[in-house]
Amino acid sequence: MKNNDIELSALLEEWRVTTPLPPRFNEQVWKRIEQVDVTSASFVDTVREWLFAALARPRFALAYVTALLVLGSSVGLLQANRKAAHWERELQVRYVQSIDPYHKGRP
Amino acid sequence: MKRPTIVLLAGLLAAVAGYCGLFFHGTKEQREMLRSAAPELSWLKKEFDLGDAEFEQIARLHERYLPRCEELCQRIAAKNVELRQMVTSPNVDAKAVELKLKEAGDLRVECQRNMFNHFLEVSRQMPPEQGRRYLQWVHQQALADHDMAQRHAVHHMDSH
Numbered sequence: 477m478k479n480n481d482i483e484l485s486a487l488l489e490e491w492r493v494t495t496p497l498p499p500r501f502n503e504q505v506w507k508r509i510e511q512v513d514v515t516s517a518s519f520v521d522t523v524r525e526w527l528f529a530a531l532a533r534p535r536f537a538l539a540y541v542t543a544l545l546v547l548g549s550s551v552g553l554l555q556a557n558r559k560a561a562h563w564e565r566e567l568q569v570r571y572v573q574s575i576d577p578y579h580k581g582r583p
Numbered sequence: 584m585k586r587p588t589i590v591l592l593a594g595l596l597a598a599v600a601g602y603c604g605l606f607f608h609g610t611k612e613q614r615e616m617l618r619s620a621a622p623e624l625s626w627l628k629k630e631f632d633l634g635d636a637e638f639e640q641i642a643r644l645h646e647r648y649l650p651r652c653e654e655l656c657q658r659i660a661a662k663n664v665e666l667r668q669m670v671t672s673p674n675v676d677a678k679a680v681e682l683k684l685k686e687a688g689d690l691r692v693e694c695q696r697n698m699f700n701h702f703l704e705v706s707r708q709m710p711p712e713q714g715r716r717y718l719q720w721v722h723q724q725a726l727a728d729h730d731m732a733q734r735h736a737v738h739h740m741d742s743h
Contacts, residue, residue: 531587541594548598549605556609563613567626574623575648575701576725 621645631713640708648701655694662687698725 498504530536616625624645628638666683669675702721706714 527591528585528587531590537587537590540590541597544594545597545601548601550601552602552605553609555602556606559606560610560613563610563617564626564630567613567616567623568630571623571627572721572724574645575652575698575721 631709631717633709633713637708637710641705644701644704644708648697651697652694652701655690655697659687659690659694662690 531540612629616622616629619625621642624638624642627633627641633641662683666680666687669680669683702718702725705721706718708714709717
């Protein structure tokens, strides 16, 4: 393993890149990196600024809180119905099993 | 804290509060049933709209029924073990096997009769309409399209 590493290092040291890079390669790379940074930062900032400006308006704030309250309540109600039906089915099977102990609980 | 941040948090709080409130309110009845001493009987009470007096009477019938059911299941299982021994013995006595089969059959019938009588007694404790509904439902669950006693016996034979 060690011998292989030494051989590989020697080989890498001998390796020379002969193909020329495209013109203004470095400049192009830095330009692209800068562009990505600027785009993502500006999008997040824009959204945050818009949201905070909107939330500062009483009517929007009230609508936002109401919408989340309705959303949370709806999901809660849906989950409650689902869970209640599940528990009732479970109790129904338990009753049948209690009068017929080897009942396997058909769906 | 800035006002928009407060509004943002208030919205999230409202969503959580709405979810919890509706979930706990919507499952209150079922959670109470699950916490009761006999959840399956509590379910029966709710499902068939029973009053407290009717429910107590049915709970008593239920308690009285269970030991008899178990005893019959054990007798059927024992009968099946005897039958298996007779059939696998070197000299099979056809007449004795026939007699044993009849005894096992009689026990199964007795088990089913016992079960049906219990259902009938329970249904009589209910308001007439609910009683009819109960009989129809329980027959479908425990008696129809499968041989209850056979399953009891098979289970016992497997466990021996």
